[in-house]
Every structure is written in C-alpha cells, then in structure tokens.
Amino acid sequence: MNMKSWIIIIDERRAGGMLDAAKKLGGQVTAAVVGSRALADSIAKLGFDQVLCFETAEGIPAEAYALQVAEAAKAAAPRLVLASDSSVGRMLLGSVAAKLNATMIGAVRLLAVDGESIVASRSTADGKLLEDIEVPGALAAIFDGEDVEASSTKPVPVELMPVEDPGTTMRMVETIEAEEAAGLLTAARVVGVGVGLASKDDLKLIDDLAAAMHAEKACTLPVCDDMRWFPSNRVVGSSHSQIAPELYIAVGISGQPQHMSGIRDAKVVVAVNNDPEARIFKNCDYGILGDLYKVVPELISAFKNNG
Amino acid sequence: MKIIAVFKWSRNPQDGRVGMNGTLDWRGVKMAPNDDDPAVMEVANAIVEDGEIIGLTIGDGDIAWAAARGAARTMVVTDAQTETDSSVTAAVIAAAIKRVEGVDAVIIGDSVWDYGVVSALMGQLGWPAVAGVVSAAKEQGRLRVTRKMGTASQVLEVEGPVVLAAAANREEKNAPGMKEVLFARKKPVERLTMADLGLAPAGDVSSKGTRFPDTPPARMIDGKDPVAACKELMAALRSDGVL
Structure with a gap:
C-alpha cells in the first residue's frame, strides 16, 4: 500500500504535529516547504525523510507558486497531503488536492490506517464530537491536531526544487506590522477577556489579575471591535493572533470558534463564566462556574500568594 | 466587475444535536449563512463598481440572503448539500460558477465551519486565490486585497479572475431590514439541479x-464559594506543573 505523505509547510506551526501524524501511518514523509531556504533548513532538522524547497521570490506570495507545487505533488503521487489551517497553507493544499483529484477534509485531528483506507478523524459539531471518515483514495487534509515537538539528530539535505517566475498575477504590495503586543505571542501566561465583563472600568480587575499572574492580556474580537477596550493586536482568534501559553485564563469568554482556534495550542485553559451552557466549558481544562466579579478577586489573591 | 458571491453552503455546526452516545442528528437543520458570509457581501460590494453581484448557494435555507445584501440575482443548486468530502461540495459550487460567462471574481466566506470546502474550491477553479481577506478595493483598474496574517496585514495586488475567501473581523453591521428582505425575494432566482451541472x-x-x-x-x-474554588484550581494547576 502506497502511504507516501506530503506535508505542505509555509511556517513551522504544527510541523511537528503533522510529521508525527503522517509517520504513524508508515511510508515516506516529505516536507514541501514553500517559502525561504532558511525555513527549509529549519524544517530539515525535524526528522522528515525528505525536504523539498520551493523557494519564493521577494515580493511574491507563496500562493503564486500553487500550480507548480501541485504539479510536483502530482509527479510524486502521495497518498496523503497535509497542511496546517493557515490561510496560505490551505490555499496551496487546495491546488494540490485538485491536481491529485483527492478527497478534501478539514479540521482533521487524528489519522489512522484501516486496511487499504485512511481513516481521518475530524472535529465536528463545534468541537463536541469526532467524525471518523474512511477514505479509500488520496486524501488532502487540513490538520488541526496536537502539535508535537520534533527533532532529529540527522538533518536531511534540502532539495531545491526548480521554480519558474510565476509572473505578475499576484504580488505583495506591502506588509503592515501591527504595533507589537508586548510579548503576547510568546507569553507563558495570558489572561483573556470577553464581553462577560460589564464595563470598561472593570478592566482594572483584569489588569490586577494579569499583574498577579505575571501574564499578558488578550481579548476576543467583540471586545476590540465593538467595545473598543483593546487594540486589535490584543485580539486572539483565527483571524488574529494565535498563541500557545502554558496557562490561559479566559474571563467572561463564551468560547466562539473564532476565538478558540487562537488558543488551540495553549497547554492549560481555565474558564471563568457564570453561564453553565457557555461553550468554552466544552473546550477547556478547568471551568469555574461562577460570578467573575467574585471569582477574579480571589484568583488575584491566590496568584499573589502562590503564583 | 462580475462577481459571484458564494453563501450559505453549510449547516451551522452548533445546530447539530449531539446524543448522549456521541451521535449527531442533523434532522430538521437547514443550511445557514456562516459568520463570514456578511464579509463576502461587504467585499463584493466594495469592488463591484458598475458590475453585477450574483449570489450562489446550495441546498435549503434562505435563498434571498445575498439578494438582500446587494446581489442582483441568485443561483441555487437545490438538490446539493454539504458532503463529507469537501472536494465533492466544492465541485458542485465550481460547476455552477463555470456556467457563468466572464466572471471576474468569486468570493466565499473563509469559514471555520469547513475550511475544506474553501480550499477545495480555490484549487478546483485554478485561479489566483487569496484566503483570509478582510477588505478589497479597485485602484486604477487593479484589484488590491488586504489579508490578515497574525498581527500583520498584507496588501496584495491580484489579477483576475480571482478567488477570494473573505474573513469577518466583526459581526455584521447594518443587516438588511424587512423592506430589503421583501424586495430581495422578488429578485431573479435560477434554480439548478446536480443533473443540470452534469454531476x-x-x-x-x-x-x-x-x-x-x-x-x-x-x-x-463550583464558583459559589470563590475562595474554595480558587484553592481547588491552584492545587490542580500546581499538579499540572504550570505553577
């Protein structure tokens, strides 16, 4: 059975998790890096069997190389192609899937082999369930499983793929970096605030909790766009920052999918909410069901004494 | 520009009824516009100029949703539904798009409900494609799109025909009122079947x-006793090694 896998890499996010998931199926695992040579060199140290580099030119977005990557994938004929849920990775995966005439499945958490088929377990019903899908042919999957630390003592050589000038159909005009959110992206502890907070004056509670925890502050999209309590560089979610702290405490956050995808890689998630039906209680490690105005002051004391 | 705005191509994952034994029951649940569909119409209206927006949807649910937000007419593939294989769902949408001559842009919601359909559609059309688009504008005849990449925004210039996956960065503002909805229901609707599309x-x-x-x-x-609750939490966090 051909179980050759390709993993499309546009950054290091979930590269270890995808490698781990593909390796468990057996067969050769190839990283198809679309980006810089430096990224490919870094990926080559993770333990892939082969690393291909489609080096992109300055000012040309990775998507412009989609057809060239897809042609190379067709020639290699992998049974499985994975990409992370980044907007660029998903687009490249779509091109490869079309070229391979592959089944496409999103939100894949786990992969397994059953006889001649691949079984992809995808998240469904708003994360409450897993659906097991049997795929007899080629599978292109958007990977949403756990990330895994990966490294190898024997880095493989990077194979530079011949790429043609993709022309002028797509070009980067400018990149506007948001004002840095003072370490939110790399913080070990983060306090997130949602619209469960009654008024802007109450942000003092969040400030005090963040100080007691030595944490960075984050917020949901409505707290930024509707309430305007925080700038956009504090928003965590699928269209904004994605963070991976050791500890995330969500205060007054209901748990909309847009926000939850931004904290998927947090190690421990604590939710404080007075609504027993709040969706965040389905996607956290610890849930305190109670009035945040009574719980948070005690949390502040507890962290001051213990944290 | 001639724009196809793809909307309401999935059911809301929150609407499925989860049984005690882990089953999922979709009976009676209709397809619904996703959180990013309003952004689709916003982007379409921003770049259409004196052209035309055509709404495209599949299955049941509100056919007039896009027409109430600026689409001149709507196509619906009545007997199609969201399939387990997103490539199959995308093939239906792509086949309907290919029936329309001279399309400059296809815009679909970059929805977390099912990223697979969006990716597969982009691949099957084979046009320049950008996901995560938060705004677009025509400048000196060229299409400029802005997408969010983490904390940064990237502005790209793209030559058509293009596929854009629009991502909402806020809830819908100025949703249409009853007057617009009633007027939208009088706009033309082309009803297609899978057989019409050769599928x-x-x-x-x-x-x-x-x-x-x-x-x-x-x-x-239980947070009724906040002191005890925090004590229990801190003990658990210490046990997990995060304190």
Missing part, C-alpha cells in the same frame, strides 16, 4: 459515525 451525488468516502473525543471533559469547579 451525480457521489464521493467514495464514507462516514463511520461520530463519537466523543478521548480527551477528558473539563474539570468543573
């Missing part, structure tokens, strides 16, 4: 059913 409902993948994830459920702590 058969198929796909060789099969669902083996649903189940609860193996991950343990959240440990719930």
Whole structure:
C-alpha cells in the first residue's frame, strides 16, 4: 500500500504535529516547504525523510507558486497531503488536492490506517464530537491536531526544487506590522477577556489579575471591535493572533470558534463564566462556574500568594 | 466587475444535536449563512463598481440572503448539500460558477465551519486565490486585497479572475431590514439541479459515525464559594506543573 505523505509547510506551526501524524501511518514523509531556504533548513532538522524547497521570490506570495507545487505533488503521487489551517497553507493544499483529484477534509485531528483506507478523524459539531471518515483514495487534509515537538539528530539535505517566475498575477504590495503586543505571542501566561465583563472600568480587575499572574492580556474580537477596550493586536482568534501559553485564563469568554482556534495550542485553559451552557466549558481544562466579579478577586489573591 | 458571491453552503455546526452516545442528528437543520458570509457581501460590494453581484448557494435555507445584501440575482443548486468530502461540495459550487460567462471574481466566506470546502474550491477553479481577506478595493483598474496574517496585514495586488475567501473581523453591521428582505425575494432566482451541472451525488468516502473525543471533559469547579474554588484550581494547576 502506497502511504507516501506530503506535508505542505509555509511556517513551522504544527510541523511537528503533522510529521508525527503522517509517520504513524508508515511510508515516506516529505516536507514541501514553500517559502525561504532558511525555513527549509529549519524544517530539515525535524526528522522528515525528505525536504523539498520551493523557494519564493521577494515580493511574491507563496500562493503564486500553487500550480507548480501541485504539479510536483502530482509527479510524486502521495497518498496523503497535509497542511496546517493557515490561510496560505490551505490555499496551496487546495491546488494540490485538485491536481491529485483527492478527497478534501478539514479540521482533521487524528489519522489512522484501516486496511487499504485512511481513516481521518475530524472535529465536528463545534468541537463536541469526532467524525471518523474512511477514505479509500488520496486524501488532502487540513490538520488541526496536537502539535508535537520534533527533532532529529540527522538533518536531511534540502532539495531545491526548480521554480519558474510565476509572473505578475499576484504580488505583495506591502506588509503592515501591527504595533507589537508586548510579548503576547510568546507569553507563558495570558489572561483573556470577553464581553462577560460589564464595563470598561472593570478592566482594572483584569489588569490586577494579569499583574498577579505575571501574564499578558488578550481579548476576543467583540471586545476590540465593538467595545473598543483593546487594540486589535490584543485580539486572539483565527483571524488574529494565535498563541500557545502554558496557562490561559479566559474571563467572561463564551468560547466562539473564532476565538478558540487562537488558543488551540495553549497547554492549560481555565474558564471563568457564570453561564453553565457557555461553550468554552466544552473546550477547556478547568471551568469555574461562577460570578467573575467574585471569582477574579480571589484568583488575584491566590496568584499573589502562590503564583 | 462580475462577481459571484458564494453563501450559505453549510449547516451551522452548533445546530447539530449531539446524543448522549456521541451521535449527531442533523434532522430538521437547514443550511445557514456562516459568520463570514456578511464579509463576502461587504467585499463584493466594495469592488463591484458598475458590475453585477450574483449570489450562489446550495441546498435549503434562505435563498434571498445575498439578494438582500446587494446581489442582483441568485443561483441555487437545490438538490446539493454539504458532503463529507469537501472536494465533492466544492465541485458542485465550481460547476455552477463555470456556467457563468466572464466572471471576474468569486468570493466565499473563509469559514471555520469547513475550511475544506474553501480550499477545495480555490484549487478546483485554478485561479489566483487569496484566503483570509478582510477588505478589497479597485485602484486604477487593479484589484488590491488586504489579508490578515497574525498581527500583520498584507496588501496584495491580484489579477483576475480571482478567488477570494473573505474573513469577518466583526459581526455584521447594518443587516438588511424587512423592506430589503421583501424586495430581495422578488429578485431573479435560477434554480439548478446536480443533473443540470452534469454531476451525480457521489464521493467514495464514507462516514463511520461520530463519537466523543478521548480527551477528558473539563474539570468543573463550583464558583459559589470563590475562595474554595480558587484553592481547588491552584492545587490542580500546581499538579499540572504550570505553577
């Protein structure tokens, strides 16, 4: 059975998790890096069997190389192609899937082999369930499983793929970096605030909790766009920052999918909410069901004494 | 520009009824616009100029949704539904798009409900494609799109025809009122079937059913006694090694 896998890499996010998931199926695992040579060199140290580099030119977005990557994938004929849920990775995966005439499945958490088929377990019903899908042919999957630390003592050589000038159909005009959110992206502890907070004056509670925890502050999209309590560089979610702290405490956050995808890689998630039906209680490690105005002051004391 | 705005191509994952044994029941649940569909119409209206927006949807649910937000007419593939294989769903949408001559842009919501359909559609059309688009504008005849990449925004210039996956960065403002909705219901609707598109409902993948994830459920702590609740939490966090 051909179980050759390709993993499309546009950054290091979930590269270890995808490698781990593909390796468990057996067969050769190839990283198809679309980006810089430096990224490919870094990926080559993770333990892939082969690393291909489609080096992109300055000012040309990775998507412009989609057809060239897809042609190379067709020639290699992998049974499985994975990409992370980044907007660029998903687009490249779509091109490869079309070229391979592959089944496409999103939100894949786990992969397994059953006889001649691949079984992809995808998240469904708003994360409450897993659906097991049997795929007899080629599978292109958007990977949403756990990330895994990966490294190898024997880095493989990077194979530079011949790429043609993709022309002028797509070009980067400018990149506007948001004002840095003072370490939110790399913080070990983060306090997130949602619209469960009654008024802007109450942000003092969040400030005090963040100080007691030595944490960075984050917020949901409505707290930024509707309430305007925080700038956009504090928003965590699928269209904004994605963070991976050791500890995330969500205060007054209901748990909309847009926000939850931004904290998927947090190690421990604590939710404080007075609504027993709040969706965040389905996607956290610890849930305190109670009035945040009574719980948070005690949390502040507890962290001051213990944290 | 001639723009096809793809909307309401999935059911809301929150609407499925989860049984005690991990089953999922979709009976009676209709397809619904996703959170990013309003952004689709916003982007379409921003770049259409003196052209035309054509709404495209599949299955049941509100056909007039896009027409109430600026689409001149709507196409609906009445007997199509969201398939397990997103490539199959995308093939239906792509086939309907290819019936329309001279399309400059296809815009679809970059929805977390099912990223697979968006990716597959982009691949099957084979046009320059950008996901995560938060705004677009025509400048000196060229299309400029802005997409969010983490904390940064990137502005790209793209030559058509293009596929854009629009991502909402806020809830819909100025949703249409009853007057617009009633007017929208009088706009032309082209009803298609899978047979009209030369497609058969198929796909060789099969669902083996649903189940609860193996991950343990959240440990719930009663917050009625906040002091005790925080004490319990701190002990647990210490035990997890995060303190």
